[in-house]
Amino acid sequence: MKKFVLLMVVLSLSLVMGISAVSAEKTIPDEINLGMISTISGSQAIDGQNMTDAIKLVQKELEENGGLDVDGKKVKINWIIEDCEAKPEIAVNAAQKLIEQDGVLAIVGPNNSGDTIASAEISQAAKIPQITNTGTNEAVTKVGDYVFRACIIDPFQGKVVAQFAYENLGLRKTAVIYDNADTYSAGLDKAFVDAFVALGGEVVANEAFSGADVKDFSAQLINIKNANPEAVFVPAHIDNIPLILQQIRGMGIEATLLGCDSWDYAAMPELVGLDVIEGAYYVTGFSPDAETAADFVKAFTDLAGYRPSFCSAMAYEAAHIVLNAIQNAETIDGTGIRDAMMKTELDLPSGHVTFDEFRNPIKSGIILQVRNGVAQYVGSVSPSK
């Protein structure tokens, strides 16, 4: 009996020690560790790749400068990238690991609202600023005052699409097909429907499907077809968008296609089919055609071999917001960086960025239209409107 108690204690000790021995590097004063969490595996692995490439670009820029210039001293920045598998509890683990073992001073990501909400609880408690690149759900920054985002929020995005459809395109009857299992998709659906009805339009069909695994939308689309809308809004993720759009056209629905920032991948027109997506409009927070973005787009394309998506652009911006805050911070710690981030005044690829008191960036929504297989700038809608 005694022997086993002893054995158990020794065993558990050694197990626990075994884990703790894996890492725990000391932060050298002239080096700063920064973390990035993203969905490297799982069904949204494409975002993980986009973000990793964005961080690689940031790192390359830093290396060319010989480090980050803080008050004349070159500081070496180490980026530590962790996978969250698109699972909230793994995101929490990743955030804990970054904060506790790697001693990061700020975290970029994750790309999902759900993962961000879960992991932000950790960084909030540890007073480490976290900035999500594409966590567009309203609740994200409500976790606490250390949580930021680099993108526009769902309600605003939905409103921009509704406003653009109603006022600029003159549409009165629209339909929506959305994923009711997905935070992002369901949030945009609600925002769009509310805004469009408030403007005086009519949403003739609001159809849901459940989960990214659904590949056949015939049943939903036949309802949409019978309702005969002038436009169909498709807030979905990249693994569904091509299929939905193809099936919309395949069913002979000729309505205008409307989308949101999840459409913003360079490969999207090719993936959907050029004839299908031609003429579609979508709103996003970043236009690769903008003058301010030219350098970034070129550098990113050279490095990664494809044009930056919204996701990678936002990861790049989030990283720069953090780096800029480190330069301006009064003390180089979580609180100092957070305070400096609140005062961000920075020119980034998507334009001039500042934060409002809820730590959401004040940015305009950009409308793009796919013409000849390339998304082109149509106009922008500013938040005050």
Added chain:
Amino acid sequence: MNWLRKNSEVIILPLIYVVIFLLQKNKILNNYIIQIIMLAGVNIIMTLSLNLVNGMTGQNSIGHAGFMAVGAYVSALFSKIIFSAATMPPALQTVFFLLATIAGGIGAAIFGFLIGMPTLRLKGDYLAIVTLGFGEVIRSIIRITPTVGAARGLTGIPKLASLFWIFVFVTITIYVCRNYMDSAYGRGCLAIRDNEVAADTMGINTSKYKVQAFVTSAFIAGIAGSMYAHTLRYLHPDVFSYTKSTDFLVYLYAGGVGSISGSILGAFVLTALPEILRFMNEWRLVIYGGLLVVIILFRPVGMFGGKEFAFLKLKTGGIRHIGFSNLFQRKSKKTAVANEEISQ
């Protein structure tokens, strides 16, 4: 004293807790490791719950995350929405946390009963499909229920679970499972697992025993759900997807089905493994999948199959080796006979 000797887990687990607590106080263990241990604790409770059904009673539940979801949502509903425990004084918080946890367990147990009643009368793999379906149905319902946040997920659940409470519930679960296995009910379940027809002939009310084990298991899963909700503070229906159920199956079978030690070890090691593999970056889940196959190939009964840690050995002894060496042979013959009947 005699009781303590027989139920040594009630001494050893608190001891481990004290050790971890001291290490945490002295900054040897950081929050990251504590977080993993807490998550492992939740997974251990779930795996033990699954062991009651799959390991002891020989039934196949492959959608156990559904019960966890019920427990998580019911308890979060209780502590966040009905009683907003976050604003209470600490002592009252603890009371409401325990009440919420029990409510979660009862909620899950009710669903367990509703599912077990009709299904467990049938023989074969029906429980597998029905539990699989149940998990999906529960998720669909949560998705469209605005009270619990629908597809947005439920945020702001008060952080009431701590390492201490998780240890308390792990200890209770181990205690309950061991004694269940050692009781007449447990023996009945083991008999059903080893040969259902024979058990029936011997006068065991097989449906009743199976439903009892299943409902108990659902209750424990509900408790694990409550721990999960109050640790993570965020719930989303997709967390409790089919993949989650598979995780627990993997913990159970890689650890050693039917063995309490195996369940504990499997859940702990396989929760920690993907974290230890973090240095592999994008290859980490590749390695994890590969290792899983290797474990099953080299130890088909799991790491601890058919064995127990000494302190978790069955109290009455004697029956311990039943099944594990001969059971499989017998079972495959039994199914071969059954095959004859269904094939054309």
Added chain:
Amino acid sequence: MEKFIQLLVYGLQLGSIYALLAIGYTMVFGIIRMINMAHGDFLMMGSYAVFFIVSLFFADQMLGPAIALFVILASASITGFIGVGVERIAYKPLRNRPKISSMIAAIGVSLFTQNFFRAIPFIGPNPRTFPKLLKDVLFFVGPIQLSLVRIVVIILSIVIMSVLYFIIMKTTIGMEMRAASCDKDASSLMGVNVNRVISATFFIGAGLAAISGAFYANNYPVLTVTMGATLGNKAFIAAVIGGIGDIRGAVLGGFIMGVIEIMISSVYSELAYGISFVVLIIILLLKPEGLLGKPMIEKV
């Protein structure tokens, strides 16, 4: 009524793919009683195989039906051999173990393949566009809209199922399969090479998964490494609904799954997924042995 028939057509289209996948499932299950969680991944491998064959050898060409058929068969045999290999490495050592051990091995295989495919650079996490094997033509019969490709898929599925049924009922290997599914030990004593039979089963099962993958990807032309995950589950349920171990049952179950899914989505899309499972569970509770399965008699 028009809408009902239209939905029925869509349901049958979706169901034909489930049916093809369910056949492979039911064959493997019928013979070695194993829930092959990695079956959906064979579908994924099959459609990637088609993708790579087409982009390597027939880039930017419109394939004729003959070449398309050849490509599909080629990728089916590639996947078939992978299936046999997987069985030899990961499942065979567990054959005399409880079925659930091999199910866990299958989960491992599935985790491994999905993440391996994602991690190797030339496949990667980006979704791929599946090449159009056949040019689609839409036409109307009265008010009902039909798509040529989908009709071809339904017909091909039925043809393949009949061929398979013939193989199993009339050929020697089919007879051996049936014998092995009755009693492995006894059939082994009677001179049946059980290893060969199981390999053949896996070859056919994985090959069929690849074919359904090709059809599936032709209808829903986006390839991702996780595409097979839930499809495998649906096929499993379809196989059980129809009566596990019975090929005709698998086909019936597949069509029923497809039709139910589409019908319910059309009426109440918010809860469709859940309700279709409830319907399936009810069918199962009313007829536990499956629609075409014979009641099991248990002996000691």
